Amino acid sequence: MxxxxxxxxxxxxxxxxxxxxxxxxxxxxxxxxxxxxxxxxxxxxxxxxxxxxxxxxxxxxxxxxxxxxxxxxxxxxxxxxxxxxxxxxxxxxxxxxxxxxxxxxxxxxxxxxxxxxxxxxxNEENQVINTIYNGVERETFNPIKNRPYEMYLSVGASMDSGKTTTAAFLSRGFMQQKKKVAFIKLTGTVFAKDCSIVRDCGAKTAVDFSYCGYPSTFLHSTNEILDILETLLKRVERINPDVVVIEIADGLFQRETKSLINHKPLMNMIDGVLLSCADSLAVNSGIEILRKINKEPILISGIFTASPLMIDEVKNETNIPVFTLEDFTNKINFGSVFPNIKALINA
Incomplete structure (x- = not known):
């Protein structure tokens, strides 16, 4: 062995x-x-x-x-x-x-x-070992539970649009305002790198679906994924977070992502959605999709912000704030989107 x-x-x-x-x-x-x-x-x-x-x-x-x-x-x-x-x-x-x-x-x-x-x-009974909930107790999704922290959702127009980086720098922005941040990657395929990046940027704890033993969430039911969320929330609540940042993998058209963002009890728990995109045209489509579920993004970020020209294109089409990575760590810019922390900024 x-x-x-x-x-x-x-x-x-x-x-x-x-x-x-x-x-x-x-x-x-x-x-x-x-x-x-x-x-x-x-x-x-x-x-x-x-x-x-x-x-x-x-x-x-x-x-x-x-x-x-x-x-x-x-x-x-x-x-x-x-x-x-x-x-x-x-x-x-x-x-x-x-x-x-x-x-x-x-x-x-x-x-x-x-x-x-x-x-x-x-195992000893000659049964094939399965990693899902192997040694971890499964919690049942409870959308009406009172939670003493804010929850923000990072979604993207596609894979590799910048969702994890957006979540990481959002976490850093909150960390710099003395907020205790927890990060949850809810869907995707097991890969420890994403949690490591967010943790390095300032999250006090970072955990993903693989904590529940899932190698991948692809083709698992919405109810299963919601139970994963509840289980992970219980896990991160150990640190008494002020903010929980959640990332959903892939793009808005992907099977599980589409189902989750259209799940009203879940989305009612979310205090704000951040949209990441790889190009300026994707921004328009992403905003429209999120508006249809009454969750217009509170800010837009992603790979496209590496191009000043694409930033200008987007700003000419929407009044939603566009954030570069530097904006997340700028106290004034950060406070303009997250007004609840202005008291800390002015302290």
Whole structure:
């Protein structure tokens, strides 16, 4: 077992045996744990270990990972297999394995890292171990619960539009105003980097859906994801936060994102929505989508703010504040959008 490289999504798995006899007969579910052997290296030359650090992998190495789905418009689309395959693909660096369905053209040359199934990780009762709520108690979503903190939601027009960076610098802005900030990444595919960035920017605590054992939230139900949120809120409430910043992955048209932003009880909990976009035209579409659910963004940010010309284009079309990264740490600009902290600014 010592020669098996353990991925971060399997950190809750301590003792297990390898069952090789059910490789071809057992059909896995999202979160099912298995031992794989690396066949060839493609996009992923490393996996994230239990501590979040990268562990490099090579052909012949054995890894402990989970089956899961992935939706990433700039990378991979992949699914938990419905039949046995001779080869599987690493879909995410956090230890997500499945069957590749499509990939972005930029990855055509490198392709995915391929692995083969050695056997399933089973417990003493010979049951396949599943990471979902393995050692973590599931909470039930409660939209009417009184919560003594503000909640802000970071959404984007697409993958890689700047959502995490926006959430990180929002957290830093609040931190500089002496606010205690917690960060939750609610959806996506397990990858510790996002929480690390926000924590480094000033969040007192940062946690994502993988705390509940989910390798990915893609294709899981809205009710499941809302329960994840409640479970994560209970987790971050340990620090008595003043502010909770929540990020939903991917773009506004993505399956889970679309469902969540149209869930009124959830959105009624949110004090403000921040929209990140990669270009100026996406800003217009994003604003319109959010207006339809009566959640016009309180500010706009994202990758497009790297271009002064695109900032001008957006400012000519909307009165919603446009924030560069510097604006989040400017007390006057920050206070113009978040007036509840003006007393601290003037203190």
């Amino acid at each position: 010592k020669t098996i490289k353990k991925s971060i999504i399997t950190k809750s798995v301590e003792n297990f045996k390898i069952n090789r006899t059910i490789r071809k007969t057992y059909m896995p579910k999202s979160g099912d744990v298995a031992v794989f052997q690396v066949i060839s290296i493609g996009k992923h030359s490393a996996i994230q270990a239990e501590n979040g650090n990268n562990t490099y992998i090579f052909p012949g190495d054995k890894i402990l990972a989970t089956f899961g789905n992935r939706y990433a418009t700039a990378q991979f689309e992949g699914y938990v297999p419905k039949v046995h395959h001779n080869k599987y693909q690493i879909l995410g660096q956090g230890g997500v394995v499945g069957v590749l369905a499509s990939l972005h053209a930029k990855l055509d040359d490198v392709g995915p890292t391929e692995v083969k199934l050695i056997g399933y990780a089973v």
